[in-house]
Amino acid sequence: MKYYLTVPIYYVNAAPHIGHFYTTMAADLIKRMKTMQGYDVVLTTGSDEHGQNVERAARKIGKTPEDYATVISEEFRQQWISSGLGVDRFMRTSDPRHHQTVRWLFDRCRQNGYIYKGTYTGQYCFNCELYVNEAGPGDPCPDCKRPTETITEDNYFFKLSAFQDKLLELYESQPGFIQPEIRRNEVLAFARKGLNDLSITRTSIKWGIPVPVEGSHVFYVWFDALITYMSAVEGEDRWPADLHLIGKEIVRFHAVYWPAFLMAAGLPLPKRVFAHGWLLFENDKMSKSRGNIVRATPIQKVMGADALRYFLLREVVFGQDGSFSYDALVGRYNSDLANGLGNLVSRTLTMIRQYRGGVIPPGPADAAVAAASEAAIAATLEAFENFEFSKGLDAVWSLISAADRFIVESAPWKLAKQTGDEEQAQLSRILYTAADVVRVVTALLTPVLPESSARIWEQLGIVSPPVLNGLAPGQLAPGQPIGTIQPIFPRADAATAIDAMRAGEAEELARQQALLGQAPPKADLPPPAPLEPPIAIDDFLKVDMRVGQVLSAEPVKGADKLLHLKIDIGEPQPRTIVAGIALAYKPEQVVGRKVAIVANLAPRKLRGIESQGMIIAASLEGGSPALVSFLEEAPVGARLK
RNA sequence: GCCGGUGUAGCUCAGUCGGUUAGAGCGACGGUCUCAUAAGCCGUAGGUCGUAGGUUCAAGUCCUACCGCCGGCACCA
Numbered sequence: 022m023k024y025y026l027t028v029p030i031y032y033v034n035a036a037p038h039i040g041h042f043y044t045t046m047a048a049d050l051i052k053r054m055k056t057m058q059g060y061d062v063v064l065t066t067g068s069d070e071h072g073q074n075v076e077r078a079a080r081k082i083g084k085t086p087e088d089y090a091t092v093i094s095e096e097f098r099q100q101w102i103s104s105g106l107g108v109d110r111f112m113r114t115s116d117p118r119h120h121q122t123v124r125w126l127f128d129r130c131r132q133n134g135y136i137y138k139g140t141y142t143g144q145y146c147f148n149c150e151l152y153v154n155e156a157g158p159g160d161p162c163p164d165c166k167r168p169t170e171t172i173t174e175d176n177y178f179f180k181l182s183a184f185q186d187k188l189l190e191l192y193e194s195q196p197g198f199i200q201p202e203i204r205r206n207e208v209l210a211f212a213r214k215g216l217n218d219l220s221i222t223r224t225s226i227k228w229g230i231p232v233p234v235e236g237s238h239v240f241y242v243w244f245d246a247l248i249t250y251m252s253a254v255e256g257e258d259r260w261p262a263d264l265h266l267i268g269k270e271i272v273r274f275h276a277v278y279w280p281a282f283l284m285a286a287g288l289p290l291p292k293r294v295f296a297h298g299w300l301l302f303e304n305d306k307m308s309k310s311r312g313n314i315v316r317a318t319p320i321q322k323v324m325g326a327d328a329l330r331y332f333l334l335r336e337v338v339f340g341q342d343g344s345f346s347y348d349a350l351v352g353r354y355n356s357d358l359a360n361g362l363g364n365l366v367s368r369t370l371t372m373i374r375q376y377r378g379g380v381i382p383p384g385p386a387d388a389a390v391a392a393a394s395e396a397a398i399a400a401t402l403e404a405f406e407n408f409e410f411s412k413g414l415d416a417v418w419s420l421i422s423a424a425d426r427f428i429v430e431s432a433p434w435k436l437a438k439q440t441g442d443e444e445q446a447q448l449s450r451i452l453y454t455a456a457d458v459v460r461v462v463t464a465l466l467t468p469v470l471p472e473s474s475a476r477i478w479e480q481l482g483i484v485s486p487p488v489l490n491g492l493a494p495g496q497l498a499p500g501q502p503i504g505t506i507q508p509i510f511p512r513a514d515a516a517t518a519i520d521a522m523r524a525g526e527a528e529e530l531a532r533q534q535a536l537l538g539q540a541p542p543k544a545d546l547p548p549p550a551p552l553e554p555p556i557a558i559d560d561f562l563k564v565d566m567r568v569g570q571v572l573s574a575e576p577v578k579g580a581d582k583l584l585h586l587k588i589d590i591g592e593p594q595p596r597t598i599v600a601g602i603a604l605a606y607k608p609e610q611v612v613g614r615k616v617a618i619v620a621n622l623a624p625r626k627l628r629g630i631e632s633q634g635m636i637i638a639a640s641l642e643g644g645s646p647a648l649v650s651f652l653e654e655a656p657v658g659a660r661l662k
Numbered sequence: 663g664c665c666g667g668u669g670u671a672g673c674u675c676a677g678u679c680g681g682u683u684a685g686a687g688c689g690a691c692g693g694u695c696u697c698a699u700a701a702g703c704c705g706u707a708g709g710u711c712g713u714a715g716g717u718u719c720a721a722g723u724c725c726u727a728c729c730g731c732c733g734g735c736a737c738c739a
Contacts, residue, residue: 415687
């Protein structure tokens with residue numbers, strides 16, 4: 022039985038962070054689970070290396086795109102190795118074998134009549150490498166908001182429009198093709214609206230896969246990157262994939278374009294596309310501009326690789342957005358792993374050592390506990406099969422909790438003080454029951470906690486760990502000696518651990534930035550607005566700017582952006598100024614504050630109030646203002662020049 | 663603007679086909695055992711189930727409107 026799953030190949034424009042880790046770790050978990058069920062599993066990922074952004078980033082630090090991409094690609098590969106993630110094939114889009122597969126697929130689509138050559142004139146976003154059909158000259162890109170540029174170029178087009186019906190039929194006939202449901206609804210809505218043909222080549226880019234025959238064209242990113250799923254296993258009889266595991270932001274490419282490409286080429290389609298949600302950092306979207314991206318490595322170093330895996334799978338409902346925070350991580354670790362699992366292992370083994378000389382005593386297991394084990398096994402496996410990892414883990418922990426309760430209720434330490442045969446046999450059964458739960462729990466957790474479960478097997482004295490198929494309570498073999506007892510999850514001091522993670526994070530960030538070139542690529546910052554034409558000093562001096570102090574501020578009725586300000590600039594009467602800063606500043610935040618105003622601006626009525634000047638503020642991303650202020654003492658009325 | 667999702671304890675979330683007194687974990691507080699990692703176990707507090715209507719013998723659950731948040735599409739800048 023074969024099982025082929027993929028995670029996206031990652032773009033070398035950024036170094037690996039916890040978001041990349043999340044997807045790949047989930048795939049590793051599925052792989053381990055399938056392997057334990059007897060499948061022959063292959064997991065692929067790789068690096069997406071082409072495109073103008075990479076060209077630019079490389080040039081900025083004086084490297085060729087190849088060299089630059091190689092460094093970052095290697096960084097990703099190392100990340101998976103050091104995190105213990107079982108990536109079997111790693112395909113780089115720059116790999117000649119991949120180029121061959123892309124060109125082969127293109128030829129097949131063309132032979133089947135789904136490729137044609139056309140001319141595109143219109144707006145183009147160089148950052149996203151995206152044609153913006155609807156936009157007019159100068160309009161911003163709908164994705165990244167940078168200005169688009171007008172271009173005219175010859176392209177090859179893919180007849181996506183020809184596949185609307187076939188795709189809809191696919192979604193209908195295979196309801197599980199796109200999961201979860203919410204993503205499926207989106208794709209359905211998108212496809213039902215009608216599909217436009219897709220330009221799949223670019224002449225404006227050099228760094229890419231050359232289109233057959235046409236020297237000056239290279240393939241567009243999505244007619245390149247997706248195909249690594251095939252090129253990675255070329256000649257292995259693996260295609261089609263059983264599962265593409267992706268983030269929700271690339272659903273359309275995987276659920277619409279990709280099956281269409283494959284249909285056009287007459288190739289089998291993947292069985293399933295599963296899109297997980299985003300990882301937020303303390304409830305904010307992680308982004309470079311916020312500077313709140315977190316890396317996996319420092320967390321793993323402090324808390325252990327398994328702790329991070331456990332946290333992400335337990336805390337975040339797979340498929341939905343979820344948030345990561347150091348606090349929550351340490352909390353989960355202490356309450357679930359240390360106090361729960363770790364402590365159960367420890368107390369069970371210690372009693373076996375003390376009361377039974379370190380040898381697993383004979384059973385049978387307590388009937389009620391065995392029933393709880395059986396229920397937990399079924400619930401966990403079913404949940405895992407449906408990728409409901411948090412639910413599955415919940416079921417495991419309810420078994421751990423049942424075992425703790427059983428131990429307290431049967432109080433083996435009291436029986437240990439009694440010498441009667443019946444009491445001693447009873448004690449053996451209790452210890453056996455507890456140890457058997459540890460065995461069941463550890464087997465269920467093996468795909469989730471690979472390192473820790475290996476250590477538990479060792480301490481339990483089990484040489485060949487059980488597989489998931491056929492796992493049942495009461496199968497622990499009595500008579501075997503246990504190993505050396507050591508804490509699996511020592512309790513962590515929150516403050517110390519969090520400090521260590523933050524410090525490690527800062528180091529790791531610096532290391533990654535060095536790899537990417539001294540300054541990290543600024544590609545995601547919009548270019549500053551173009552400068553106004555030069556003016557003479559006299560022109561500037563016509564603008565009379567003064568230091569003012571806000572005396573009062575109140576909202577303007579019927580306008581959510583406006584504040585009605587009274588500002589003292591040293592005149593007998595304070596100025597009335599209506600400023601569009603209400604979204605960024607509450608009235609009480611500006612009262613008393615020194616600001617800079619344009620004092621000789623012609624008055625203007627805003628919402629019925631005459632505004633006698635304007636307040637100076639920097640215009641930030643998204644249009645929100647940042648008021649100018651003074652570090653030194655600036656007397657009211659002083660002129661700015 | 664259209665479509666979809668969502669709103670339940672301090673936090674994260676369950677809650678089936680409408681059916682007794684709305685649950686769990688974490689956190690807080692109190693008690694208790696001693697095998698265990700200051701762990702475990704028992705208990706307590708904490709809820710106008712977003713708001714307002716409606717259907718019903720009965721509504722967290724179904725319907726309508728509105729509000730908040732998230733997402734998709736369209737639009738605006």
